[in-house]
Every structure is written in C-alpha cells, then in structure tokens.
Amino acid sequence: MNNVALIPFVVLGLIILISAFFVVKQQTAAIIERFGKFHSIRQSGLHLKIPLIDKIAGRLSLKIQQLDVIIETKTLDDVFVRLKVSVQYRVISQKVYDAFYKLDYPHEQITSYVFDVVRAEVPKMKLDDVFVRKDDIAIAVKTELNDAMLDYGFDIIKTLVTDIDPDAQVKAAMNRINAADREKTAAQYEGDAARILIVEKAKAEAESKRLQGQGIADQRREIARGLEESVEVLNKVGINSQEASALIVVTQHYDTLQAIGSETNTNLILLPNSPQAGSNMLNDMVASFTASNQIGEAMKNAKKKE
Incomplete structure (x- = not known):
C-alpha cells in the first residue's frame, strides 16, 4: 500500500523534472521570467x-x-490612390528585451509610421510622379521607420512600394489617354510611310521617264547615224544624195509595213502602200526642208536690218 501511495508523487516528480527542460528553435529567442520578473534570454538549443x-x-x-x-491617400492633382507598402523587418538579437517589453504590438506601430510617412509624401506629388518616384517614397518610409523602431529593438531591412492603384475612373481615363497617344503615333507613322511611298514612286517615275527619253534620243541618234552611213555607201556606188534618200525612204516604208503585218495583236492601221508613196513622202520632206530653210534665212535677214 505504501508503494502504491508513492506512485502519484513519483509521477508528479517526473512531470516537474521533465518540465524543467525546454527547447528553443533555431532563429528564435525565449524570454525567461522568475516570479514574474525578467530573468534571462535563451537562444536556440536545449535549456533548463x-x-x-x-x-x-x-x-x-x-x-x-x-x-x-x-494606404489610401490623395495626390497633388486630387487623385485618390491606394498604395501597398511592404515592410521587411526583424528583431535585433542583441535587443530582444526591448522588442519584447517595450512594444506590445509592433505591427500596429509599424503600420502607423507607414501611414504617417506615405500621407506626408504622396500629397506632394502628381499621380504620374507617384509611379516614377515610388522608390523615393519607399526610402522615406524606411528612413522614418529605422529612426523610430531601432529604439524598440527592430531593424527595418527594406521597404517596397509594391502596388499603386488609382481610382477606377482615373485608370480608365489614363487607358483612354494612352490609347489615343498610341493611335496618334500609329497615324503619324502611317502618314510618314504613305508620304515616303509617294515620293519614292514619283522618283521612280521621273527616273523611268528620264531613261525613256534617253533611250529615245539614243535610238534617234543611231537611226541618224545609220542613215548617214547608208547615204555614204550609196554615194560611193554612184547614187547621189537625193536618189539615196528616196531609196532609203522607200525601203523603210516597206520595212514598216512588214513589221506591222508580223504583229498578230496589233490594231489595224491604214497606210499608203502604192509605189508612188515613197516618192510622195520624199517630196513632202524636201518641201518641208526647203520651206524651213527659207523661213530661217528670212529671220536672219530681218535681224540684220534691225
């Protein structure tokens, strides 16, 4: 019976002995109090x-x-905007006592400082500047928090402005403005492209006409050179210039008729083809040359009298 009565005391003793040991996890600090008063800080490992x-x-x-x-605040141009600020912080291992006893609700304290800084900085900026200078806002928040939270045993590692969300109507207006700017830019590029095409086409047509005119001039020059050579050859065999010209005109007249006849898709052209046609053409040419020479001589004489 005595042994049975001792069992509860033994069990109680074992429980008390086991409760004397405790484990602190890695990257954790345990605060020990004795009779309600701070006693010590224990780091990771097994403790008693x-x-x-x-x-x-x-x-x-x-x-x-x-x-x-x-945080919701207003910009300099009276636009309401919601900002999401992410604060990365940690407890300084040498200041665990301050972090535990000086501050009951660190999250609320940090939130209050973030609200205070953001609502002091953003109203100084226009909406576009808030997007451009979000890093400046984050730096201002970090500086203020570091100065305030260091005394409480907290180290502010980094602050980031991770989201900027203007009012829905403002965002819709910004999207319309951006779309209009892009359409304007696209229209300008299209206009420039069309203008370039017109200019290049005009240049190509001008070059084509120039080359065409040059080709015609070269063709006429070669024809004249060929006629000159033909006349010289005929003169060498005793045919005078007038007879040679008549022969050349008749020959080319029939060559032309032959060329027209060989084209299957050509339009119908009526030309004189009697034996006197070549002679008539030559006479008309000689008459034209004679009249032209007479007009030229008359103009020269008139200038001399003046």
Missing part, C-alpha cells in the same frame, strides 16, 4: 529552468518578417 519558479514569458522570431500595409 527551475520548475514552478521560472516560466517562458514568450518567444520572438529572429527571422526576417514582412508586413504589408495598404
């Missing part, structure tokens, strides 16, 4: 405390933590 006298008042994580704060 006095049962019923010492107790673990709390544990603080030494890892980097992140707090996202949503």
